[in-house]
Amino acid sequence: xxxxxxxxxxxxxxxxxxxxxxxxxxxxxxxxxxxxxxxxxxxxxxxxxxxxxxxxxxxxxxxxxxxxxxxxxxxxxxxxxxxxxxxxxxxxxxxxxxxxxxxxxxxxxxxxxxxxxxxxxxxxxxxxxxxxxxxxxxxxxxxxxxxxxxxxxxxxxxxxxxxxxxxxxxxxxxxxxxxxxxxxxxxx
Numbered sequence: 001x002x003x004x005x006x007x008x009x010x011x012x013x014x015x016x017x018x019x020x021x022x023x024x025x026x027x028x029x030x031x032x033x034x035x036x037x038x039x040x041x042x043x044x045x046x047x048x049x050x051x052x053x054x055x056x057x058x059x060x061x062x063x064x065x066x067x068x069x070x071x072x073x074x075x076x077x078x079x080x081x082x083x084x085x086x087x088x089x090x091x092x093x094x095x096x097x098x099x100x101x102x103x104x105x106x107x108x109x110x111x112x113x114x115x116x117x118x119x120x121x122x123x124x125x126x127x128x129x130x131x132x133x134x135x136x137x138x139x140x141x142x143x144x145x146x147x148x149x150x151x152x153x154x155x156x157x158x159x160x161x162x163x164x165x166x167x168x169x170x171x172x173x174x175x176x177x178x179x180x181x182x183x184x185x186x187x188x
Contacts, residue, residue, distance in 0.1 A: 012070035015055040022080040026103030033166035041166035081106040094130035151186030
C-alpha cells in the first residue's frame with residue numbers, strides 16, 4: 001500500500017512517471033542542486049527517470065528499513081513543486097533520516113515548512129519513531145532555519161565532509177537531530 005499524506009495546501013505522494021518534467025525543472029537549477037549532496041547538475045532526463053524508477057522500487061511495507069520518497073504536489077494546480085523524504089527508517093531503533101527540496105520558483109511561500117512539518121508528524125505520530133536525523137551544507141541557512149522551527153538541534157558530532165554532485169565541491173554537512181519529545185515541546 002502506497003502512503004499519501006495531505007496538508008492544507010499540499011499532497012505528499014509517491015513519485016510517478018508523469019512527474020518527470022516538473023522533477024527535471026525543479027532540480028536542473030544550480031540554486032537548488034548546490035544544496036543537495038546527491039543531485040548532479042545539469043539534472044538530465046535520464047537522472048529523473050532513474051530517480052522515479054528507484055522510488056517506484058521502494059517497498060515501505062517490507063522489513064525494518066523503509067524509505068518514503070514523496071513528491072510534493074500543490075493541491076490548487078496539481079503541480080509538483082519539490083520532494084521530501086523519510087528514509088533509512090529503523091523501526092527497531094526508532095529513528096530515520098531524510099530531507100526536503102523545493103523548486104526555486106516555489107521557495108519562501110511556506111510550502112517547505114508545510115511539507116517538512118507533515119513529514120515530521122508522520123514520522124512521530126504514525127510510525128511512532130523517537131528521533132529524526134537530518135543535515136545541511138554549511139551556509140545553507142534557510143535549511144537550518146526550517147529545521148530550527150520544528151526543534152531540531154545540532155548533533156554533538158563534528159560536521160562530515162560530503163561531495164556535492166552539482167558542482168563537485170567538498171562541503172561540510174552539519175548534522176542535526178530532533179527527538180519526539182523536543183518536537184512536542186517545540187509545538188507547545
